[in-house]
Amino acid sequence: MKKFKFIILIICLISMSFTFRGSCSGAIGGFLLYMDEFLWKPFFDKGDGLYVANGISIGRNGQIYRTTGNDTINLLPKNSGTTQDLNAIAISYHSEPFYLVVGNNGTILRSVNEGNNWMTRTSPTTNNLNDVCFGFNGYQYIVGDAGTLLRSNSLGQNWSTVSSGTTRKLNVVTAHSAQTEIIIVAGEKGTILRSSTSGFTFTNVSIPDTTFDFTCNNLSSVGNVEINNFYLAGTNGKIYRSTNFGLNWTALNSGITTNINSIFFESDDSGAVAGDNGVIRVTTNSGLTWNSDPIFNGLSGNLTSISVMPRASKTYTALSLNGMTGLSRIGVISEDSVIIVTSVKQLSSEIPSTFKLHQNYPNPFNPKTKIKFDIEKSTNVKLSIFDITGKEVALLVNTFLPLGEYEADWDAGNFASGVYFYRLYLEESKGNATVLTNKMILSK
Structure with a gap:
């Protein structure tokens, strides 16, 4: 009999010894909670520009859940039309919100009604797809195994293949709205690809170190204004930063050798990473130095995501703590300055x-x-x-x-x-x- 286990750790940010300032509403990625094989993204309250505790969670075997309520979270199962494992979700708020989900065997799903119904889109590949993001010039991007790189200019309805110039596994993709839109793709063996042509062509700016894989990325933001710091992190505690829109990359000393699964910067100087064996490191100087926080001592599971969610005058943080595979679910957002650890x-x-x-x-x-x-x-x-x-x-x-x-x-x-x-x-x-x-x- 297959067994499942998940642990969720949710902490109000004011109880932590470091504080992120400003709002990340509208920023690429936004509030992200990844729990084992389940990934959750929030809905966005377009009326007041604030996040609410609603969202979409995706996971194994084509499972999609839509949450309801504000400070309590109930999960409603939705029919995805597939049994493939789902690996990433992106939500666009540039106009009317719509959602893209990608998964194994070339799976691409699309929703235009807040995740209630999902349509399968024709995919030009059968490779596993690992990440998806929205650009700022009307394009959408997907990356996957064996150097797979897809691009759409039809709000995700139709997709075409773009040459990546590599056969390595690509794990993450993100966009930056500089004067010219910048697309950064990263993956195994230190692979980094960069495009300044809205994804028409990519330049290989990989680092020489091929002993680790990039698994997560983040752009710094101050309020709704993006700055030019790019961060990539991955296995073996590796963190890299670019201060010139991804042209050059510098290694940062994280002080750890465990795998990093998530990196988040909410301001120019304040950020955090989360990884295996309960590791959390925080920085207040743009990643030049990373320190542990005593409030997190004693964690032993694998932390798979860290992020913050501003809403009104309150700020929240959420981490997922996992050491097993299987079905995971969402916890309750805490408004208390108390650590809540829940395991099921x-x-x-x-x-x-x-x-x-x-x-x-x-x-x-x-x-x-x-x-x-x-x-x-x-x-x-x-x-x-x-x-x-x-x-x-x-x-x-x-x-x-x-x-x-x-x-x-x-x-x-x-x-x-x-x-x-x-x-x-x-x-x-x-x-x-x-x-x-x-x-x-x-x-x-």
Whole structure:
């Protein structure tokens, strides 16, 4: 039986020892949360220019989920029309929003109604496609395995092949609206390609070091004004920066050798990277030096994304913490200056005989415990922790889950000894729900 596991770590930025300023609304990439094989992008509130906690998540076997609500996230499955693994999503806000998704075996999907319906587009390749982005001159770009480079000038409806001049795997693509649009593509063995012709032609500006792969990229931005710093990061702790629109690249000393899976700069000087083995490094001087942050000490899983989401006067940050493969889901945005660590593991996808909330184990516990529950049909699930006064002190699960057997982890390291209650809320139909409650003891 295939097993699934995901962990989501969500932290309010004001609780961290570094702060990003300004807004990234409208910037390339925006707020990105990547969890194992699931990728999430937000919707954009065009009315006030602020992000909201809604979005699209994509993942394995053609799965697409659309979220609803603002500060709570419920996942609604959507029919993608494919069973191919989906690897990247891009959302355009330059006019009416539309969405592009790419995946294995040349899969290209397009939506023009906020992700409710998806259309398969004809692809000129059967290679796996790894990333997609929107340019600023009306073009869209896709990169993939074996040097695959695709380009569209029809809002993603029709695609043509562009010569990349390489057969190496290309992992990321991004656009920069300089005086002339700049396209940067990066991939395995230090490969970097650059175009100043809106993707008609590309120049190879790869670095000499071929011992690592580029896996992520980011442009710095201050407010809605882009600057000319490009950042690429990848395996073996490698980080490179360009200050002249991708013409030349300089290695930055990250101080780590673990794989970097995500890099984010919200201003000219403030940025962060996240990687394997719980590694996070932050910089306040444009990547010249990178430092650890004590608030993240003790993380052991693989961090696959880091980013921020400004909304009104509040700023959020979100990281995903994963060490396993499988189906991942979205957590709840926190407005508290409290670290929330939530872990859920799907033990089995077999149909349980009933809804059931098992006794936590160990019990009594100090400070970690596991809570197992069974759901006999796919539904919205909420698993909460309450203290002896009835106050909700932790929210472990708040999302749509397929039927199956699950196990949630709770780390009560910041809580006092005593009796706690955990409650499972299962939505059966509109206005009807099953609520199950058990008691547990934290003994320090």
